[in-house]
Amino acid sequence: MLRNGPRPIQPLIKEEANGLQRRKEELKDLVANSPEAPPLVHPAMAEHFRNQVQNLIGTLNDPEHATQSSEIVRKLIDQIVLSPNEDKSALLVDMYGDLAGILQIAERR
Incomplete structure (x- = not known):
């Protein structure tokens, strides 16, 4: 196993990937439960x-x-x-x- 300092790299990559996956799910839920934005109309x-x-x-x-x-x-x-x-x-x-x-x-x- 490759090492980067005292911790192996593979668990760090897996931990980062899991964190990104959790964030992706949070963002999906946020978008799904957000009200539709009002149309933006130029003042003129x-x-x-x-x-x-x-x-x-x-x-x-x-x-x-x-x-x-x-x-x-x-x-x-x-x-x-x-x-x-x-x-x-x-x-x-x-x-x-x-x-x-x-x-x-x-x-x-």
């Missing part, structure tokens, strides 16, 4: 969204600004995914992007 996110929606409302019905309106919508929504529900009687809509995140946060409150 609501103001940014409000400005984007105001711009969109101002341009939606103006044919001269149709391109600007579509650009604003594209900034708010990155992706829209349509998928059938379980019984295939309707489509489920999943939105990804700034608008989707804002709507999700608003829904939780």
Whole structure:
């Protein structure tokens, strides 16, 4: 058996591994029993969204600004995914992007 001073190395390694395993289990329990953290929202996110929606409302019905309106919508929504529900009687809509995140946060409150 290799020695490092008065104590053999193998028991020291085993002791360290056991301690790490105990700590791992403590951390798993801590994570499992911790409440979900609230979403972190940048302080300027609501103001940014409000400005984007105001711009969109101002341009939606103006044919001269149709391109600007579509650009604003594209900034708010990155992706829209349509998928059938379980019984295939309707489509489920999943939105990804700034608008989707804002709507999700608003829904939780």
